[in-house]
Amino acid sequence: EPEVTQTPSHQVTQMGQEVILRCVPISNHLYFYWYRQILGQKVEFLVSFYNNEISEKSEIFDDQFSVERPDGSNFTLKIRSTKLEDSAMYFCASSRDRPSSGANVLTFGAGSRLTVL
Amino acid sequence: SQQGEEDPQALSIQEGENATMNCSYKTSINNLQWYRQNSGRGLVHLILIRSNEREKHSGRLRVTLDTSKKSSSLLITASRAADTASYFCATVNNQGGKLIFGQGTELSVKP
Numbered sequence: 001e002p003e004v005t006q007t008p009s010h011q012v013t014q015m016g017q018e019v020i021l022r023c024v025p026i027s028n029h030l031y032f033y034w035y036r037q038i039l040g041q042k043v044e045f046l047v048s049f050y051n052n053e054i055s056e057k058s059e060i061f062d063d064q065f066s067v068e069r070p071d072g073s074n075f076t077l078k079i080r081s082t083k084l085e086d087s088a089m090y091f092c093a094s095s096r097d098r099p100s101s102g103a104n105v106l107t108f109g110a111g112s113r114l115t116v117l
Numbered sequence: 118s119q120q121g122e123e124d125p126q127a128l129s130i131q132e133g134e135n136a137t138m139n140c141s142y143k144t145s146i147n148n149l150q151w152y153r154q155n156s157g158r159g160l161v162h163l164i165l166i167r168s169n170e171r172e173k174h175s176g177r178l179r180v181t182l183d184t185s186k187k188s189s190s191l192l193i194t195a196s197r198a199a200d201t202a203s204y205f206c207a208t209v210n211n212q213g214g215k216l217i218f219g220q221g222t223e224l225s226v227k228p
Contacts, residue, residue, distance in 0.1 A: 004159075033215075043160065043205065043218040056215050091159055099209055099216070102148050102167050106216060108159035 002026040006092050006109035013082055013116055021077045021112045023092030032075045033093040033106065034067065036060070043091065048099070049075065055099075082116045089113050123206060123219040131227050136193040138222040140206035141186075147209045149182055150216065151191050154203045163191075163204075168211075198228045 005024045013019050025032050034046040048055040049067055066078045075094075079086055090113075093106040123140045130136055142149070148167045152160040166173045166182045166189070173180045179192040193200055205221040 035218075042220045043154075045215045045217060048215055058215075089157075093160075099214060100147065100212075102209075103165065104148075104209065104216070105150065105162045105165060106160075107162070108152075110159045111157075 002107070004092055004094055004107050004109035006090075006112050008112055009110070010113045011115070013114070015084055015116055016081050019079045019082055019086075019114060021079075021090050021092075021114070023075045023077070023109055024073055025075055025092065025094030026096075026107055027073075029094035029096050029107070031055075031095045031098060031104070032067075032069070033095075034077045035091045035093065035108075036088040037091065037111075038088045046077075046090075050098075079114075082114075084116050087114055087116045123222050125222060126220065127223045127225070129225040129227065130196055132196060132198055134196055134226075136196050136200070136224055136226070138191045138204050138206075138224070139188060140190070140219050141188045142206075142208045142219075143187065144208075145211045146184070147211055149180075149189050150207045150209075151178075151180060151189075152205045152207060152218075154205065154221070156202070160205065193224075196224075196226045198226050200224060200226045 007022045032049040037043045047057040047061045064080045089111040091111045093108045095104045097104045150165045151163045154160045177194045182189045203221045203223050205218045207216045207218045
């Protein structure tokens with residue numbers, strides 16, 4: 001069964017440091033997403049990405065965040081200057097179908113746990 | 118916001134019993150999906166129901182959708198200890214936008 005893979009599984013960083021979280025979506029999927037889940041809370045949408053550009057982003061996804069698909073296989077989330085409140089599990093997801101298709105099932109990775117000290 | 122509440126927040130049952138989780142939402146939707154999350158892991162898609170469908174089955178799962186009440190329910194029949202997980206509903210609105218998750222129900226099935 002194809003999988004979305006994420007690295008690292010856990011990263012500890014100091015406040016103010018830059019962090020890059022990496023994801024390899026499923027190869028024939030065209031739509032990519034980042035979500036985050038603060039411990040014990042719900043899964044929150046950050047950003048969607050299609051055709052090498054951001055399709056939609058949430059209020060959480062401010063100027064400190066950026067996404068990139070640098071080489072046609074990886075999909076990265078960069079946090080430029082981490083804050084304590086960025087501590088969360090970050091999930092990458094991909095889908096084959098466009099969101100408006102009525103059939104857009106997301107396949108999620110196992111997540112990257114970010115701890116900001 | 119698009120997503121409403123799920124209830125109950127936590128549900129504890131014995132193996133073999135049925136588990137029912139409910140989800141409400143606020144806006145018109147294109148489809149509603151249920152996902153499962155084992156502790157500390159990613160979300161796994163369970164079932165998708167379109168806005169023009171009222172009921173859908175997949176194995177021991179039964180999902181209903183009532184668009185007039187903006188609500189859905191997930192029924193797991195003959196539960197097993199391995200069903201212990203958090204269950205989230207998620208909606209896609211009519212503009213075909215992002216998938217938005219609810220708060221989730223934490224299900225504990227005791228052997």
